[in-house]
Amino acid sequence: MKPAPFRYFAASSLDHALSLKAEHGDEARFLAGGQSLIPAMNFRLARPAVLIDINGLAELAGIDRTRENEIRIGAVTRYRALERDGDFLKACPLFADALPQIAHPQIRNRGTIGGNLSHADPASELPAVALAMRARMRMKSARGEREVAASEFFVGLLTTAVETDEMLTEIILPVPAPGSGSCFMEIARRRGDFALAGVAGVITLDEERRCAAVRLALCGVGDTPVDASAAAASLVGQPCTDKAIDDVTAAVRDMIAPSGSVHASAAYQRHVAGVLVGRALKTALKRIGHAA
Missing domain, CATH: 3.30.43.10 (Uridine Diphospho-n-acetylenolpyruvylglucosamine Reductase, domain 2)
Known part of the structure; x- marks a missing residue:
């Protein structure tokens, strides 16, 4: 072709x-x-x-960690640069989980974070990661620049808030709060395929080991990455018991409306999404040193 x-x-x-x-x-x-x-x-x-x-624009590539509470990534930064930066992966462990799931090494050698997010494929991993991390997208045009939260950036199937004369130039990631754990998981037909369902989860515990905050975002189950944090709101202020997590998985299944495909029925996607939510939350808790 x-x-x-x-x-x-x-x-x-x-x-x-x-x-x-x-x-x-x-x-x-x-x-x-x-x-x-x-x-x-x-x-x-x-x-x-x-x-x-725009491959020659070096000012659009790289990871800036000079600010205390946030990390800034140039839009032309390639997956491989993120995947090989140990300090970045330690600061943003959701990326450590998600990046190896993206396609294959040859693709990750060339693909860029800005291109991925601008393409806005709802089955892709990084839009869900950006949503779970409360990322902000900085866009520029000849008219000026502006920032948009990830929750407002993905507006439809393969559609973002980027205007016709704008470019996504930078992704701004808040540094996770102390006492936070995270996990990204997905189910795909083969490693490297787009997810049939996937989940990015971030949970923070307070000094009493109760849930202080929780973020959930799903990929592959809607026209955009799905912010399912509201379905996990019942955890906040509570001990993270198995029963509490089971309630979250049930709430997630109730709130999503996957369309199904030739590879997976809507019912299967809904079931798998719930399973992944439970596993991701329990894994995130273990990474904080907490047993659900």
Whole structure:
């Protein structure tokens, strides 16, 4: 398969890339890793008239840990850079769980975090991780810049809050609070496939070993990553017993409405999502040194 004809520009700077996007609007797409865009173009599911290559923009890559309470990741940072940064994985252990689940090493060598989040595939791992971690997305255009919470960034199937003249330039992750544990788990037909269902969970215990806060986000069970934190609200202020966690899994199953596919029925996805929620919460608790 070959893509439809397009014009190619190699951006020399961020300002150059943004001016090209302002000029061409919806007809232009940014090219970084290309692991989602290029296959879509080859199958002519995507037909951008203009490609703006941002691979050379070093200012959009890297991990900034200079701030005390947050970590900032440039949008063109590749999965492999995150996967090989031990200090980053220690600070953000959800990524340590999720990154090895993404496709295969060849894909992770080229794919970028900004490209993944901008593509907004609901079965992808990182949108759920971003939602569970309360990430903020920084976007820039020739008009200026703004930030959007992850909860407002994913607005529909393969659709985000990025405007036609904007670029996602940075992902801002709050550092987990002391006494926090996390876990990402998924079920896929084969390792590297998109998840039939997956869950990212973060739980924080207070000094009395009761739940102080909990975040849950699911992938693969909706048109966007699903924030299921409300289904776990009953845990807050309570001991994290097996019974309490079972109540959360039941609440999650009740709140989600997966559509099913040729690979898994909606009923199977709902069941698996509940199982994964229970396992992820118990694993997160064990990582804090707490037995449910």
